Amino acid sequence: MTVLILTCEEDVTADMVVVHLHASGVPVVRLDPADLTTGVSLSGEYVHGRFRGHLSAGGRLVSIGGLRSVWVRRPGVPAGRAAQPSPWLTEEAAQALYGMLRGSDARWMNHPDAARQARHKPWQLRLAQRCGLPVPATVITTFPRAAREFAERFPDLVVKPVSGAHPQDPPRAVPTSRVAPDTDFTAVAFGPTLLQRRIAKRADIRLTVVGERLLAARKAADTGAEPVEVDVRFAPPGAPWEPVDVPPRIAESVRTYLREAGLAYGAFDFAEDADGTWWFLECNQSGQFGFVEVETEQPIARTVAEWLARPVPEETVEADRTPTTAC
Structure with missing residues (x-):
């Protein structure tokens, strides 16, 4: 077959x-x-x-x-x-x-219906909460007043797109950026804006899940990076990705997340804070893994192939x- x-x-x-x-x-x-x-x-x-x-x-x-x-x-x-x-x-x-x-x-990796639903970031955040994953305080709004009040409660914020890549040809990734303290939120009224409490991270975590197999990698944050550099995709090379064990509670919650989402594959991004807590940022249902495999030598491609090849x-x-x- x-x-x-x-x-x-x-x-x-x-x-x-x-x-x-x-x-x-x-x-x-x-x-x-x-x-x-x-x-x-x-x-x-x-x-x-x-x-x-x-x-x-x-x-x-x-x-x-x-x-x-x-x-x-x-x-x-x-x-x-x-x-x-x-x-x-x-x-x-x-x-x-x-x-x-x-x-x-x-068998599907992933079924189109499940993948379409899984792309919605607001849905991801709520599912992550229900599955017991730590989620940074977040607001998605077109009300300038709501944005200002949120910024008063959580002064250190980042802003990121709700949908992901900008739909140009070829698609352009929009980086997560820090919000200046004196930001005027008037423009929020012209389009949904996602504001999130910034996690003072000591590392980025990429957790690739294939079926029941969890393969996690950790990249230590650059302590000398500019304050505006919060998106690991756009940061200088810095420290390499290295294999890391998945905390048992995170492993259980992630498996529940994929089961509830109907996904066979998911690439999870977390920010690890100074206490070692893994904060959920997003799950890409078709995320890349080549860059992680090259640096860590984790057998991600082989694991995907084995899942696809199951009789x-x-x-x-x-x-x-x-x-x-x-x-």
Whole structure:
């Protein structure tokens, strides 16, 4: 049975996993939904209570019923590179591709519905609270007065985007920034603004979770960094990432988070304070891990490959062979 990877062509993270899948002899088909109607084709037939579907990419033909897993890594907009792209064609292509894949018995990393929900940062913060993870005091508001009152209660703040990357082409990451003490919050009225109590961190934590496997890395904060440098993604190289054990309570809460979110994979970011507390910042359902693996030698890519390569339970295969009856 085959592993299907949905991602763009230039995805080094996916490349790392494909190497391990090839080494273990697991068939892999990799395609970008953006190539639908050009380099990628699909077909699905619903006859006599049965479904037969196929995908073609790069000269490879794969049966949808023969998929063991689907890794939704960094797929492009369906039919985005078609000869005559349009919102209508994108919707048609998305409905066809993901609708057919949803009808398979393949395991998802991560299911599109779960991934779409998991991208919402306000939802993440509330789920993290419910799961027992420490969350810094946060407000998301379009009320200038609410922002000012929050700043009075928590004078040391950072501001960050609610949605993540700015939707330009290519996407541009928007850094987390400190809020000046004399900030005028009038502009908050023009768009939702996320303000959060700054954690005086002694380290950044990246916790990559694959199924039940937790792989954490720690990067000590640069004590000589400028006060405005609070986003590790934009800071100078500094200290290397190093493997670190996960506190038992954090491990339990993180597993609960993924279970409640319906995710098989998650890249968690924490800020570790002077007391050793790990403060939850966010969970990226398709976050990068290559930079951590390179520095720590943690087997993240191999762990992802092993999860994707797990065989489909025999009862699922047998059920697929048995004709279904109408409901």
